[in-house]
Amino acid sequence: MKIGFPRALYYFEHFPFWAGFFNYLDIEVVTSPSTHRQIMDEGLKKASDETCLPLKLLAGHIRFLKNVDYIFLPRIVSVEANTYTCPKFLGIPESVLPAVPEGMNVLTVTLNWRNGKRQVLKELEVLGSQLGKSKSDVRKAFRAGLECQHKYQDSMGAGWEFEKSLRESNQPSIIKKPKDGGLNPDKERLRIALVGHSYLTHESYANLNLLNKLREKADVELVQNVNSEDVESHLSELRKKIFWSHSKQIFGAGKKFVLDQKIDGIIYLTCFGCGTDSMIQELVSRKARENHKPYMVVTLDEHSGEAGLVTRLEAFLDMVERRRAHEGYVSTYGKCLDRDSNAL
Ligand code: SF4
Structure with missing residues (x-):
């Protein structure tokens, strides 16, 4: 099974988690290419005029996910206690549905960390059941995803490079956080x-x-x-x-x-x-x-x-x-x- 992951918006923050999660479940994650002119143009055609540039780019990236079984568009309500993501984040996936090619399936899940880890895990179990995965596999996949995400976040520091860190966070080796002198x-x-x-x-x-x-x-x-x-x-x-x-x-x-x-x-x-x-x-x-x-x-x-x-x-x-x-x-x-x- 292949899941399409648009290279936009939450890709830059949460991709290591999702890559670790799906890989553990034996599901291949396919990302759209890096942004180019046609992606931007497609996004402008498909997204609402009033929305912000990152959401337009998200719409464009959705158009460039080919040969996948599902396009993954999670609704991320909150990532920690006492805060929410911005209202435009909350509007996903509905706000970008016009960009989804006809006949393509959308896979979504609502994650609200304000309700605690147990609730998040429950939501993921429902997602896993749609993909034919057992609860125990989903729980292990969740831990694998968190490990990748923590590794990615731990690597941030002076001299941090996004692409490099992203590549390495889904590999078994431990990434060392650059010391303060990382910038030389x-x-x-x-x-x-x-x-x-x-x-x-x-x-x-x-x-x-x-x-x-x-x-x-x-x-x-x-x-x-x-x-x-x-x-x-x-x-x-x-x-x-x-x-x-x-x-x-x-x-x-x-x-x-x-x-x-x-x-x-x-x-x-x-x-x-x-x-x-x-x-x-x-x-x-x-x-x-x-x-x-x-x-x-x-x-x-x-x-x-x-x-x-x-x-x-x-x-x-x-x-x-x-x-x-x-x-x-x-x-x-x-x-x-x-x-x-x-x-x-
Ligand atoms: S915070 Fe919301 S409105 Fe602002 S760029 Fe991000 S998604 Fe768009």
């Missing part, structure tokens, strides 16, 4: 934090290869490099809890980067149509302004052009470098040069 820090090089959803920062077609371009010029820190204790400790000042798990991680990590003296600047990567980012981006930008941290927002959509992005990136990095060189300079008026030019 060079004092001369800039240190930039790229803040945003994993399915934007690691989707190199949609983000016009921003991460690699940035890595050529600077050491890059990502939201995924920040552990949950650090995230929690930076949420304490909020008067209200953040409901959405991704946004919580992004705000906590973003604030940590703002306060970290070793980070020279922050780039917030977002996309049109993202409701949660419209609020969180503003919160992170205020923090950056208050702390005089150079900050830039890059908003992606299906029309984003590479030339414009490169120009903005170079201008931003020039500004950050200038800031670093002149930060200690105090003019005769008693103000630091460039003090107010911290945002582009």
Whole structure:
């Protein structure tokens, strides 16, 4: 049996779990190819106009899953206690059904970690029974999936590479977490934090290869490099809890980067149509302004052009470098040069 797994959205976070789970059950997992122009075009045709870019990409990837018995589209309600995923996540699979080729079967399961592990396991047992698997096999597959996922998450750290980690997390060898020096820090090089959803920062077609371009010029820190204790400790000042798990991680990590003296600047990567980012981006930008941290927002959509992005990136990095060189300079008026030019 072959299950098609679209290379979009939750692929960037939970694929190791699902690959480990299905492989244990002797089910082959087939992913769609890396994003290219036709995938994007198909997604634009099949997804609703109002939705966000990652969901459009998901619709496109569904179109490119061929020769499989099922397309797997889980509904992930929550991944931890006290938070939910964003409403557009909750709308899957219904919101992307128009993209499913005629006659193709959809396999889905609702996972809500707020209800506890036992309930999640029950849902998976129902899924397993549809595939002709016994409860005991599903339980073992669940453990195998969690092991792969933990291995993948443990590998995150400075110098972490998404594709490499993903490949290795489904192999038996233990991945070693890069030490703090994984980036091989060079004092001369800039240190930039790229803040945003994993399915934007690691989707190199949609983000016009921003991460690699940035890595050529600077050491890059990502939201995924920040552990949950650090995230929690930076949420304490909020008067209200953040409901959405991704946004919580992004705000906590973003604030940590703002306060970290070793980070020279922050780039917030977002996309049109993202409701949660419209609020969180503003919160992170205020923090950056208050702390005089150079900050830039890059908003992606299906029309984003590479030339414009490169120009903005170079201008931003020039500004950050200038800031670093002149930060200690105090003019005769008693103000630091460039003090107010911290945002582009
Ligand atoms: S968090 Fe934003 S980008 Fe992600 S699925 Fe929701 S609306 Fe789309």
